[in-house]
Amino acid sequence: MKENRILSILLMFPLMLAIGVTWARSAQGRMTERILVSAAMSLKTPLEKIGREFSRDYPGFEVDFNFGSSGSLRMQIEGGAPVDVFASASVRHMNILEKRKLIHGKSRTDFAGNEITLIVPENASNTVTLFSDLELPGITRIAIGNPATSPAGRYAEETLRSLGLWEQLGEKLVLCEHVRQILDYVARGEVDAGILYATDAVLRKEKIRIAAWAPPETHGPIIYPAAVLSKSAESKASQVFVKYLGSETARGILRKHGFVLTESGL
């Protein structure tokens, strides 16, 4: 009896393995060129839509996505991950890869941009409508990204500095490690205001209100570059996909999700 039970548990493992293998096999298509795009997490929703449109417009090309923070995506690429295209939320990581000749420089293109916004809880009693209102005594806590570790935090600091508010607000600032954290604190009313990307702000429209947009000249440009990796330079689908990011279809989708489009005209 006891042996039976152990045996049946042992038998279950190979069975599950077999199911897994069959599953993986059946999911593979063979007639198409399939590429893998490593993309910043913040691009997930629009890029998946663009990917579907892309396969519709170019039958025979298929796109899979690998989402993560731009920094860890870069480390994966340096480690030799089988990636064809990199779509980054930061110019810095793309520059590092370009310096190491890991991306095909000619294919590099800036396909989207973002803005910095000031958000407040939807039911907030405060009447914040300007960045300078953050100095009001009624505002005691402001969530921003940690400037040391997150790009969003760096942009927030730049904005507050160029508006001459950074020194005064020092004690009110709550540093967050993830943009999601800022959004949650504001939505729950744990803080009086937060500073983050416009594209993240629109994710919780029902719980938060966008009080102000930072003027573009108050912070460095927020740009999303994409490029084909050097080892995939010959891949037709990869080249076409990076170009497709500048197509009317792709631009329309990006715009709808709050991304601003760069002036380079693509």
Add this chain to the structure above:
Amino acid sequence: MTPESFHSILLSFKVAAVATLFVVPLGMSLAYLLSRRRFRGRTVLDVILTLPLVLPPTVTGYYLVVLLGRNGLIGRTIYEWTGWSVMFTAAAAVLAAAVVSLPLMIKAGRAAIESVDEELVAASFTLGRSEFETALRVIMPLAGRGILAGAVLAFARALGEFGATLMLAGNIPGRTATAPIAIFTAAAGGDWHTAHFMVAVFSLISAACLFIVNRQMRSRENES
């Protein structure tokens, strides 16, 4: 539920099951070595094997990429010989889960082996059993419950693995994204509906698994 959510939950359980399948025999062998043998470098081996328990999983994952990526120390050789790389495959998810859950299996296994009555072991040797036979037929059965507990711990840890998996296996929806990663991704993208639903389904199945294992363990206890 979208096919991708379904896939990620199924993948998580497959990955955790296969990882546990490797971790139990390997972990018990190492636990045996560490608790019953004295050899050079034992402490070093112990520390290295415990490291994934202490390191942030993302760091463990980074080390795995450095070792096993196509440009990695070991990965390069494998790639040159076979043209295959483990990165961004389901096998990578298994490997990451196994590395992170192995220390738990070893700790539980050592405690179980060390609790076995030394006189019974001595008796087995006196009766002419070899060390291998003694280990397999005296020590392991007596440590059975501890082994099972270790296996449950390792399985649970593998099921929830996030950081190392994200680095080595990537986050490819429908291919390598396990449930914890898919849930994180959904939440990060503001897709609360999917995130909540997946958390509910995943928690429910996990709780059911642990409940069944606990009951099995108790009934074993009653039998013996």
